[in-house]
Amino acid sequence: MMWHSTLDTPTGPFTYVVSSAGAVRASGFTTDVPALLTLVHPELREETRPAADAGAIGAVVRSYLDGDLTALDAVPVEQRTGGPFTAHAWQVMREIKPGSPLTYAGYAELAGRPAAIRAAAAACARNAVALFVPCHRVVGTDGTLRGYRWGLGVKTWLLEHESGPMQ
Known part of the structure; x- marks a missing residue:
């Protein structure tokens, strides 16, 4: 199961899709979750639900937006490619x-x-x-x-x- 959440940012909405293990699998400046899911490698796609709150990832994104420019460095990500x-x-x-x-x-x-x-x-x-x-x-x-x-x-x-x- 994956979950998604959207935050307001100075440049508009920012949505992120996160695995149950806490790794970001897709993110972007949009509210279009189905479009974001097309970016997730087919082997990593799972059912996706809205999160109850922004969670730890949201707190990190807010820290980045507030000026802690290295806040995002420790966030785990998971994406795959053919090469x-x-x-x-x-x-x-x-x-x-x-x-x-x-x-x-x-x-x-x-x-x-x-x-x-x-x-x-x-x-x-x-x-x-x-x-x-x-x-x-x-x-x-x-x-x-x-x-x-x-x-x-x-x-x-x-x-x-x-x-x-x-x-």
């Missing part, structure tokens, strides 16, 4: 520090395959657990923002939130 590079790249993505976005080329290099820029971009696009696996911290090679499943406005807000007060 070892993507699974490794998702783990590496969690090492990108808030306020220090990487280009796709930098991310590919961090993942150990500097020439695999397209594969790195594909790992970002296939990420089912937005925010917890911070694909928003990867930007175009020229520093511009590229696609984000939840919209460039959300990506912009997240990056500005993580960069701290402007000097």
Whole structure:
């Protein structure tokens, strides 16, 4: 059994789907739970119900939104892919520090395959657990923002939130 909960955030609703073991399997800036469930690997899909409250995951997300930018680091996630590079790249993505976005080329290099820029971009696009696996911290090679499943406005807000007060 999985459960889901939605929080209000400065960029709109944020919904997360969590396994009975407490691992986030899908999340995004939406209230559309069926759409989020399509992001969960078929082997991980289970019946899903609304949570009675936001739970520990909600408290961590609120801490992040309140300024504890490392609060999300310890949240367990569970997603699967068909290839070892993507699974490794998702783990590496969690090492990108808030306020220090990487280009796709930098991310590919961090993942150990500097020439695999397209594969790195594909790992970002296939990420089912937005925010917890911070694909928003990867930007175009020229520093511009590229696609984000939840919209460039959300990506912009997240990056500005993580960069701290402007000097």
